[in-house]
Amino acid sequence: MVTTPATSGLSLGLSAIRHGYTLGRDFTAVIGGVTLNIAAGEFVALLGPSGCGKSTLLRLIAGLEAPHEGEILADGLPVAGPHPDRILMFQDPTLYPWRTVRQNVSLSQDISGKKDAAAVDDIISLVGLSGFERAWPHQLSGGMAQRAALARALINHPKLLLLDEPLGKLDALTRLTMQTELHRLWKERGFTAVMVTHDVEEALFLATRIVTLSARPARIVSDIQVDLPFHRHRDDPQVLQLRRDILTRLGHRDDW
Amino acid sequence: MSGTDISLTDRIGTRHPDAGITRRHPAILPWLPGPVWLADALVTWRWPDADDFPDTTLLAILFAVTGIALLTAAATGVLTKRAPWATALGSGFGAWEIAQAKLLSLPRPFFGTPQDLLDVFITDWHRLGDSLLHSLGLLAAGYTVGSLAGIATGIGLGRSKRFRYWVHPVLRAIGPLPPVALLPLTFVLIPSSWLAGEALMALASGFPAAILTWSGIAAVDPAYYDVARTMGARERFLTLRVALPAAMPQIFVGLFMGLGASFAMLIIAEMLGVKAGLGFYMQWAQGWAAYPNMYAALIVMSLMCTGLITLLFRLRDRILVWQKDGLKW
Structure with missing residues (x-):
């Protein structure tokens, strides 16, 4: 086992990314020119109206699709396809129902062929799933399933974690716990994180930087550095001020 | 972590709804x-x-x-x-x-007595056993080859566009044809009646296996592939370790249907061409008006079929332990 795991994240450079989909005969532009540089170790939250192309952006960074225009650099190298350094975590846990929790968590080891049982044990206990290694996914609650998905994503110490509303479907209280967890893991492991969310509070609670996007095709509307120290409390006046500021930028000034 | 998901503990502990009932x-x-x-x-x-x-x-x-x-x-x-x-x-x-x-209330020889049936098992067990073994051998070879080929074809149809382009029309032309319709042709084309029977049984079991494997693979959540791909999985892993297990419940439906079709094909082949096996035994018994022998053969056949279906279900229960459904054979 490696004694000092790679705890540093990778840096990302997106230059003039444009992307779209052809549905039938119509071409829909989804991303309309996004340029964004993210330093190693940042936690960036992407906020924007529904369907604005945030998830597409994550898929492009993950390398699951190639952008129509523009270039994505990870640590200075162009992204040519998926890579275990860049792990994408979805809104649904997408655990494989035919694998136990343990087998799901060790998925990437099966793919790479490098077995490391101790690493599996470590990550399972890190996300609080000890004792449930042999459970089937359908036996887990939503929060447990998402923890297993988190363990599966983090087991090989990825340098970049792409989170596509990973807490979107959890109940409010489980969500709070998971936000704390996510923050702790990010602190401990030092990976770079890019998280898509609809929840301004979640972004304020976790992110070092909040990027807001326009409606489709997505462009960057604002890029706010959140310099508040962790742990940020939800009723902190500065947090509340930022929250109002961001909601205004998202076009929700008159909503509360 | 604090382990706040209280609901989990009782979900894990949940037993089958029937488990606690003692009538x-x-x-x-x-x-x-x-x-x-x-x-x-x-x-x-x-x-x-x-x-x-x-x-x-x-x-x-x-x-x-x-x-x-x-x-x-x-x-x-x-x-x-x-x-x-x-x-x-x-x-x-x-x-x-x-x-x-x-009381002898039903006409003989069409209706026998329990002792007639017993007599068949006592005097003719050797030939019945031989017939059973022969049928089992014929079935095992044809069904296994057909099912494996069917699953392989289904994987090809589900995962490769080019394979689908060439094979799908062929499957549509041949698959729905009852294999029995090919019987005369097969006995002409294939000189060995045993091989001809095998070929037809393989066809009978292969078609449903192929279609249901394909359908199972087509229904796989694309996110399952994305998960493995972001971890660096290649086509081989995606096919064998993601698509195939995900499609397994459907594949077993295909295997089940194929087994039924193979039973039918087996008996027909033995009655019409292959000069051995339970089908042939029944044909022979009917020809000699040996009705108790026919009943005996029917009983053996029923035991064989239900036994094989049971085996298939055992295998399914083993492989699909992760499923929630409670269907028991």
Whole structure:
């Protein structure tokens, strides 16, 4: 086992990314020119109206699709396809129902062929799933399933974690716990994180930087550095001020 | 982590809804089947046969032994849930014995007596056994080859556009054709009737396996592939370790349908071309008006088919332990 795991994240450079989909005969532009540089170790939250192309952006960074225009650099190298350094975590846990929790968590080891049982044990206990290694996914609650998905994503110490509303479907209280967890893991492991969310509070609670996007095709509307120290409390006046500021930028000034 | 998901613990602990139910049987019920079978024995032994039937004494002894065994089972508490069935079976045998062996109320030789059937098993067990083994061999080879080829074809259809382009039309042309329709052609084209039977059984089992494997793979959540791809999985892993297990429930439906189709094909092939096996035995028995032999062959055939279906379900339960459904065969 490696004694000092790679705890540093990778840096990302997106230059003039444009992307779209052809549905039938119509071409829909989804991303309309996004340029964004993210330093190693940042936690960036992407906020924007529904369907604005945030998830597409994550898929492009993950390398699951190639952008129509523009270039994505990870640590200075162009992204040519998926890579275990860049792990994408979805809104649904997408655990494989035919694998136990343990087998799901060790998925990437099966793919790479490098077995490391101790690493599996470590990550399972890190996300609080000890004792449930042999459970089937359908036996887990939503929060447990998402923890297993988190363990599966983090087991090989990825340098970049792409989170596509990973807490979107959890109940409010489980969500709070998971936000704390996510923050702790990010602190401990030092990976770079890019998280898509609809929840301004979640972004304020976790992110070092909040990027807001326009409606489709997505462009960057604002890029706010959140310099508040962790742990940020939800009723902190500065947090509340930022929250109002961001909601205004998202076009929700008159909503509360 | 604090482990706040309280709901999980009781979900893990949840047992099958039927597990806790213990139906209370009246205490007398387990004691019922034994006397019924003993009564069968007495009737068989003491009431004179209506005609000269073989093995009446042996049948009486068998009934008596069964009755004693059932009484022992009742005494040791083994016989509980099955007592009603054991009683019904005993009553049925008794009624048959009286109606046919003692009163001869149905025309012979189409309807035999219990001792006729027993006599077939005693005198002809060797040929019945041989036929069974032959049928099993024919079935095993054809079904296994057909199912594996079907699954492979289904994987190809589900994962490769080019394969689908070429194979799909062929499958549409040949698949829906009842394999029986190809029987005459096969016996002409393939000189060995055994090989011809194999080919038809493979066809019969391969088609549903291919279609359902394909359908299973087509229904796989694309996110499953994305998960593995972000971890660096290649086509081989995506096919064998993601698509295939995800499609497994559907594949078993195909295997089940294919097994039924193979049974039909097996018997037809044996009746029409292959000069061995249970189908051939039945054909022969009918030709010689040896109706008890036909019934005996039917019983063996039924046991073989249900046994094989049971085996398939066992395999399914093993491979699909992760499924929630509670279907039991």
